[in-house]
Amino acid sequence: MTAQLIDGNALSRQLRQQVRERTTALKERGLTPGLAVVLVGDNPASQVYVRNKVKACEEVGFHSVLERYDATLTEAELLARIEALNQDPAIHGILVQLPLPAHIDDKKVIEAISPAKDVDGFHVASAGALLVGEAGFKACTPYGCMKMLESIGLKDLRGKHAVVIGRSNIVGKPMALMLLAANATVTVCHSGTADLAAMTRQADIVVAAVGKRNVLTADMVKPGAVVIDVGMNRNAEGKLCGDVDFEGVREVAGWITPVPGGVGPMTITMLLVNTLEAAERLRP
Numbered sequence: 001m002t003a004q005l006i007d008g009n010a011l012s013r014q015l016r017q018q019v020r021e022r023t024t025a026l027k028e029r030g031l032t033p034g035l036a037v038v039l040v041g042d043n044p045a046s047q048v049y050v051r052n053k054v055k056a057c058e059e060v061g062f063h064s065v066l067e068r069y070d071a072t073l074t075e076a077e078l079l080a081r082i083e084a085l086n087q088d089p090a091i092h093g094i095l096v097q098l099p100l101p102a103h104i105d106d107k108k109v110i111e112a113i114s115p116a117k118d119v120d121g122f123h124v125a126s127a128g129a130l131l132v133g134e135a136g137f138k139a140c141t142p143y144g145c146m147k148m149l150e151s152i153g154l155k156d157l158r159g160k161h162a163v164v165i166g167r168s169n170i171v172g173k174p175m176a177l178m179l180l181a182a183n184a185t186v187t188v189c190h191s192g193t194a195d196l197a198a199m200t201r202q203a204d205i206v207v208a209a210v211g212k213r214n215v216l217t218a219d220m221v222k223p224g225a226v227v228i229d230v231g232m233n234r235n236a237e238g239k240l241c242g243d244v245d246f247e248g249v250r251e252v253a254g255w256i257t258p259v260p261g262g263v264g265p266m267t268i269t270m271l272l273v274n275t276l277e278a279a280e281r282l283r284p
C-alpha cells in the first residue's frame with residue numbers, strides 16, 4: 001500500500017485563509033500587520049524565496065517591505081537598519097534572509113532583532129522560550145511540520161517515538177523540542193550517530209532535516225510510519241528534491257510529505273502566522 005500524501009500546499013491554503021480573515025478583522029480596528037524582509041547580496045535562490053514571502057504577505061493583506069542591499073553593505077549599516085525596523089511602528093515582523101555575506105556575523109544580526117519582532121524564531125530569546133516552554137515565536141519550518149502532523153490527527157504524540165535526523169539550530173533542535181512538548185519520545189540523530197537505520201526503523205514519525213539526498217530510504221522506515229521531509233536539494237537535472245527517497249519510502253510509509261509542495265510552503269505559512277500574532281499582540 002502506498003503512503004498518503006500530506007499536502008503542504010493544500011494545508012497552507014487553509015491556514016492562509018484563516019490568516020486573511022484575522023487580518024481583515026485587525027485592519028477593521030486600524031491595525032495592518034507589517035513584515036520587513038531584508039536581503040543582502042544577490043544569492044539567486046534567496047531572490048526567489050524573498051519574492052515568494054512578499055507575495056504571500058500581499059495575498060493575506062499584510063503590509064510588507066522588501067529591503068535589498070548589495071553585498072558591500074557593512075555589518076554596522078545592517079545593524080543600523082535593524083534598529084530602525086525595531087522602532088518602526090508599521091513593522092511587526094523582521095526577517096533577515098540567510099545566508100548573509102561572509103563579512104557579516106549572522107548571529108550578531110539575529111540578536112539585534114527585537115524578540116517581539118523575531119517572526120523567524122531565530123533569536124536566542126525565542127529559542128530559550130521554546131526550551132523552557134514559555135511564549136515566544138517558534139521557528140517556522142519545525143512549526144510548519146508540527147501543523148502537518150496535527151492535520152493528520154497527530155496533535156498529542158504521547159506514546160509515539162519521533163526520530164529527527166539533523167541537529168541544526170533552525171530545524172533539528174527546535175523540531176526535537178516541539179515534538180517533546182507534544183509528548184513524543186524523541187531521538188535526535190546526526191552525523192555522529194552509529195547506526196541511523198537502526199534508529200529510524202523504530203520511529204513512528206521520522207523528520208529528515210539534513211540537506212542531503214536519499215538520507216532516508218525504504219529499508220530504514222517502519223511500515224505505516226509518518227515521514228516528514230524538510231530537505232531542499234537539487235538533483236543532477238536541477239530538480240528540487242528532499243532528503244527522502246520519495247519513490248521508495250512512499251511504498252512503506254503510512255504518510256509522507258512531498259518536495260516540492262510539502263514543508264516549503266508551510267514554512268512561509270507559519271511566517272505569516274507569526275507576523276499576524278506579532279501584530280495581534282498590539283491589538284487596540
Ligand SMILES: Nc1nc(=O)c2c([nH]1)NC[C@@H]1CN(c3ccc(C(=O)N[C@@H](CCC(=O)O)C(=O)O)cc3)C=[N+]21
Binds near residue numbers: 097264
Ligand atoms: N531568515 C530566513 N528565514 C527562512 O525561513 C529562510 C531563510 N532565511 N533562508 C533560506 C531558507 C529556505 N526557505 C524556504 C522557504 C520556502 C520554500 C518553498 O516554498 N519551497 C517550495 C518550492 C520552491 C521552488 O520551487 O524552488 C516548495 O517546497 O514547494 C523554500 C525554502 C526559507 N528560508
